[in-house]
Amino acid sequence: MINHESNVIEYTYTDQHAVPDDVSEPLKPDYAINQLLSQFTGGIDPVAYSLAFTDWFIHLLLSLGKQQALLDLTLTNASATNTHVDEAASDNRLTGAEWQPWPYALYRQNYLALRQWWQLATRDVPGVEKHHIDMVNFSVRQWLEALSPANYLFTNPKVIQKTMESAGANLVKGTDNLLEDIQQQYLNESDEVSQDRYKVGENIAVTPGQVVFKNNLLELIQYSPTTDEVCAEPVLVVPAWIMKYYILDLSPHNSLVKFLVDKGHTVFMISWKNPQHEDHNVGLMDYLKHGLGEAIEAVQKRVPDQRINGVGYCLGGTLLAMAAAWLEREKRSPFCALTLLAAQTDFSDAGDLRLFIDESQLSMLEAVMAKNGYLPKESMAGTFVMLRANYLLWARWVKEYLLGERQHPNDLLTWNKDATRMPARMHAEYLRQCYLHNSLASGQLMVDDKPIALADIQVPLFVVGTAKDHVAPWQSVYKINLLIDKDITFLLTNGGHNAGIISEPGHPHRVYQISTRKEDGTYLPPQAWLDEVPMKEGSWWPEWQQWLEARSGAMVPAREVEPVKPFPAAPGEYVLAQ
Known part of the structure; x- marks a missing residue:
């Protein structure tokens, strides 16, 4: 609960699986062992992967048909042309x-x-548990990507040519780049060039506004209007708490917030607090009820007698869907429409992130988080790098350390380095409830000891997936069509989890597909939808803004935002915390 007079949140939510405040004596050795192991394994549980590889290997030994196929492939490749192997x-x-x-x-x-x-050897082995075969395939893929001849000095023709042309200057520069990155990563020395070029509140996250509400979980920013009239219904944006909110307010030319404000919308933005050790006991229900729930109440006080357009990005979209279902159950939903950006509600097919989540691995993760009270930002960043190692790790290795070419800083890269942490209790509950048990989609997520159901949501939805998303695969995002029987407009854009969302008008090479399934419409499977829906060129932002406008009432005079003491102006204070 929240003491409004002191503005202090007192957390009372409990969960048998959450990280305890004080580890009991019998568990301390177990936690200590897992914490020690994690230092050598990067937080990956060796027991889980040992079981996976054992399951795969024993069944491979028992599969004579698979062994024959591997032998045939070996003989074929021994005499194959490049064209054959190119497949x-x-x-x-x-x-x-x-x-x-x-x-x-x-x-x-x-x-x-x-x-x-190896791709043949680690796929479709009869008898292997699906989770295990996916883990093995992912692990082998990491190993194979590391072995690519493109990654090494003497086997990459581009690097050899550059070295000969520059008399080795590229290797000298690459060594300097490597030493600079080591100093920044391990000696906590700042990247002065990047920070001089992009700084929060100076040239990124600069849309004018004011913090109008604050508690120990979030700051709520209301942005100043730029039009004489605005849509009656305000827009409340809920970003993920694993990221700083300003990915949606980068430079003025690609700020989603500025785009909406300039189109005549009253925009509110949640800026989540970057958790510290004392926040270790903050739970998922705290984020739902005392985070988003109180932000909704604050918006209603600022804009009374109006419904709200809810917009959620990534985990913020998942939380928004939870809140919509919860408030519908309580007969007090404030929403007139919902927009979910790269947000999953059914986690049964959530991509490679599920490979890091089972009981064994969660036990290790909980032990690691118990040490500091939160998931370190480096752990989350490392997981995302593994999901796209070829692009985020090895391509960068070659470009910056072998070719000696620094990647020029930009606003999105600056934001990407500005990582956040997650409270231990919340992260453990989120992974168990959503990824491990898929409680939200199955109607088993409990709020106030009663389940909530996404089927209760009674407003139209605009749902965006991105084609190259490794965090929330678009096919997984699309599953919301099976959970909610209301008008759902689904849009698929090119790009990844972040770059696909930041798709401002004028951005080159942007395309998207969009269609609406009416409340009584027929469901199309993902591949059929992809094949049938025509492609459009350009940014999807105007299409979405028109959808918002069509679900808004009459225009009203613009709502000016005055300073609210003692709160700061946008971008606020929480976004600056490291």
Whole structure:
């Protein structure tokens, strides 16, 4: 509960699986062992992966048909042409003409043959549990991506050519880049060039506004209008608490907030607090009821007698869907429409992130979080790098350390480095409730000891998926069509989890597909939807804004935002906390 006079949140929510305030004596050795193991494994539970590989290997030994297929592939690849093995290629760095001459063609041919062999060996082995085969396949993929000849000095023709042309200057510069990054990562020395170019409140997150509400979980920002009239219904944006909110308010030219304000919307933004050790006992229900719930109440006080357009991004969208179902159950929903941006509500097919989540791995994670009271930002960043190692790790390795070419800082990269933490209790509950048990989709998530159901939501939805999303795969986002029987407009845009959402008008090479399933409409499976819905060029933002406008009432005089003491102006204080 919240003491409004002192503005202090007293947390009373409990869960048998959550990280305890004080680890009991019998559990302390177990926690200590897991914490020690995590230092050598990067937080990955060796027991879980040992079980997965044992399951796979024993069943592979028992599968004579799979062994025969592997033998046939080995013999075929021994005499195959490059064209045949190219079918296994997924590293586009190996497709250039420079890979055709000897010996680079040989490196490439052998690598692709090895990749093809292991892909066959780690897929469709009879009898292996699906979670285990996915873990094995993911692990082997990480190993294979590390072995790509594109990653090494003497096997990458581009690096060899650059070294010869520059007399080794690229390697000298690459070494300097590596040392700079080590200093920044391990010695906590700041990236002065990037910070001088982009700074929160100076040239990013600069849309004018005012913090109008604050508690120990969030600050609520109301943005100043730029039009004489605004839509009657305000827009409340709920970002994920694993990110700083200003990804939606980057530079003025690509700020989603500024885009909405300039189109005549009253916009409110939640800025989540970056948790510290004392926040370790904050739970998922606290984020729902005392975070988003109190933000909704604050918006209603600022804009009385009006419904709210709710907008949620990533985990913020999941939380928004929870809140909508909860408030519908209580007969006090404030929403007139919901927008979910790259947000999952059914986690049964949530992509590679599920590979890190089972009882064994969660036990290790809880032990690791018990040490500091939160999930360190480095752990989350490392997980995302593993999901896209070829692009986020190895391509950068070659570009910056072998070719000696620094990636120029931009607003999105600056935001990406500005990572956040997550409270131990909340993160453990979120992973168990959503990923492990899929409680939200199955109607088993309990709020006030009663279940909530997404089917209770009674407003139209606009749902956005991104084609290259490794965090919330679009097919998983699309599953909301099976959970809610209301008008759902689904839009699929190119790009990934972040870049696909930041798709301002004028951004080159943007395309999207969009269609609406009416309340009594027929469900289309994801692949059928992809095949049938026509492609459009350009940013999807105007299409979405028109959808919002169509569900708004009459225009009203713009709502000016005056200073609210003792709260600061936008971007607020929480976003600056490290």
